[in-house]
Amino acid sequence: MENHDTPKLGNQLCFPFYVIAKEMTALYRPFLDELGITYSQYLVMMVLWEKDGLTVNQIGEKLYLDSGTLTPLLKRLESKGFIIRKRKKEDERVVEVFLDDAGRNLQQKACEIPRKMQEKLNLSTEDLLELKQTVEKILNKIR
Structure with missing residues (x-):
């Protein structure tokens, strides 16, 4: 008997x-493989390309990630030479994150990704903007 x-x-x-x-993460994968980073690492890099020198907590707030999730991502990016983590002199509990030269160079290569994704999805700029606005509206209601 089916329960309605x-x-x-x-x-x-x-x-x-x-x-x-x-599926979106999977669509990004080939482009990010060319850069040698994962989707999560790409998100971190985009935050730093917008504003370099943020603290780990500030990055976490922007990406909705706790430090337990973010710290291993940052360690991997640092081992790849894309970022540098430094303890703040005034308060050594605070870790600031800076782009390294390789991280700045990666930004140039990453500039093509949004266009490639739009082509892959075969959506107009207007459709993408409308979809993004709808998703953001839902996200704002959840917050």
Whole structure:
């Protein structure tokens, strides 16, 4: 006997979001493999390309990541020579993150990724903007 109150996967808003997140990350993978970074590392790099010298906490706030998740990402980026982590002189508990030369050079290579993704998705700029605005509206309601 079927229970009509049972949630159905096809009726859930969360499932398409889950699938899109997974599939979008997979679409980015070939472009990021060329740069030698993962999607999570790409997010960190974009934050630093916008504003270099942020603290670990500031990066975490922008990406909605805690320091336990962020620290291993930063260590890997540092081992690849893309960033430098420095303890703040005034307060050694605070770690600041700076782009290294290789990280700045990576920015130039990454500039093509948004265009390549738009081509791969075959969506107009207007469609992408509308989709982004809708998703941001939902995200703002969740926060």
